[in-house]
Amino acid sequence: MRRFPCVAFAAALSLLAMAPALAETSAPLRVVGFSGSSNWPIYVALEKGFFKRNGVEVDLAATPDSVSQLTKLIDGKIEIAMTAIDNVIAYQEGQGEVPTAQPDLVAFLGVNNGxxxxxxxxxxxxxxxxxxxxxxxxxxxxxxxxxxxxxxxxxxxxxxxxxxxxxxxxxxxxxxxxxxxxxxxxxxxxxxxxxxxxxxxxxxxxxxxxIVGHYQGSVGATRRDWAEANQEKLVAYIRGYVAGVDWLYDPANKEEAMAILMKRLPRTKPENAEFAYDELLSPTKGSLLPRAKLDIEGVRAVLKLRSNFGLPKKTLTDPMRYYDPKYYDMAVR
CATH class of the missing domain: 3.40.190.10 (Periplasmic binding protein-like II)
Known part of the structure; x- marks a missing residue:
């Protein structure tokens, strides 16, 4: 009988030790993107509960520019940036708009054709x-x-x-x-x-x-060390995002999809939402990447352009230096 308080005390200590880890696990992912229809899958996943269904909370914020977005990602102030892959490449290669600590950034899904x-x-x-x-x-x-x-x-x-x-x-x-x-x-x-x-x-x-055919535009990007330490969260985010893309590509959801876009982007009128829907989701010319699958040939086109204009001058040829498919593969298998 005298041992029970000790056991209870030990259990309490154990729970206290676990509390920070539990709190960290339940903390929302801080995601920053540019305002616009490229965030449509995220808007949908938030509205329809696709992220929550996969066990992750997402806090989406808009960035004023890529400098603010990328420096926050590199400094660990956010977990995920929905940004042009060219931004990932630029900062990774020391060609970014501003000097930063040496980053180790990686793309994990594709968003659209640039x-x-x-x-x-x-x-x-x-x-x-x-x-x-x-x-x-x-x-x-x-x-x-x-x-x-x-x-x-x-x-x-x-x-x-x-x-x-x-x-x-x-x-x-x-x-x-x-x-x-x-x-x-x-x-x-x-x-x-x-x-x-x-x-x-x-x-x-x-x-x-x-002037460009394949040209990988926006991607989901994060830090490699964070991805390795938070694999389950990242995979859950990808699953929720892909669910949003799949839902958007279903023609039966068109009217609700446009309503979601207009709710999230108040400057958008019905005719603008119609135009955006056709531009992103047309079966023949839509620029939103089906299933959020990154376009490797499109990344090569980005590397060619950056090799021509980027400073300091570098010849860049390897897309896999900036993309790790393992998290995406785990999410969609």
Missing amino acids: GRFNLIVAPEVKSYADLKGTQLAVDALTTGYAFLLRQMLEEQGGLKPSEYKLFSAGNSGQRADALQSKKVAGTLLNSPYDSIAERMGYRRLAGASE
């Missing part, structure tokens, strides 16, 4: 020639889709870098605001911001898909 961006310009701009001597908005000068824009200006417009100026404005919403306030003459926009701008009288001059 060719979905459109070059939206001021109403008075009728051709590439009209962009000569103007300022154009990008997220960051040396990462993201700045190199894609430079390639478009060079290949399609015959413009040299000295004939225009790039301005770091942040995410698509901020770039759209810069265009509307006449700070810039044009910018690459994704859905629904491109269609919103067009309906306001701005012009679509060109689409990135016209």
Whole structure:
């Protein structure tokens, strides 16, 4: 009888020792992405409970720009960044917009084809020639889709870098605001911001898909050490995300899907949601990657572009340096 208090005391100590681990396990994953329809699978997974069904809580926040997003990921202030794979490559190779501690970043799923961006310009701009001597908005000068824009200006417009100026404005919403306030003459926009701008009288001059075929756009990315230590959480996140993609690709869910997008992005009107749905989920030209499967050939296209424009100069050829498929494979098997 006298031993029971000791046993109870030992059990209590054991529970106290376990408490931090339990709390850490139940803490929501801090996920940061750019505002826009590329987050649609996450919006759906949150609304439909797909993450919770797989045993993980997700706290989604929007980033003002890639610098804030990537530095937070590298510094351990967030667990997951939904970002362009070019950003992952840039910081991994010491070519990022700002200096950081040596990162060890890795992509674990694919989001979309980067060719979905459109070059939206001021109403008075009728051709590439009209962009000569103007300022154009990008997220960051040396990462993201700045190199894609430079390639478009060079290949399609015959413009040299000295004939225009790039301005770091942040995410698509901020770039759209810069265009509307006449700070810039044009910018690459994704859905629904491109269609919103067009309906306001701005012009679509060109689409990135016209110069790139396979081009891996956004991915889910994290730190390798965090992924190794939190494998179950990461696999659960991937399962919830893939469930969101699958649900979106079911035509029966179209009306509810558009309602979710408009709820999460209040600037989105029904016609913008319709445009975004067609752009991302069309059976023939949709840019949202089915089952969130990363496009390896698309990563090679990103590496080729970064090899051309990135500084310090490097020749980059190995997609698997930036992507580990094991977590995705575990999630979908």
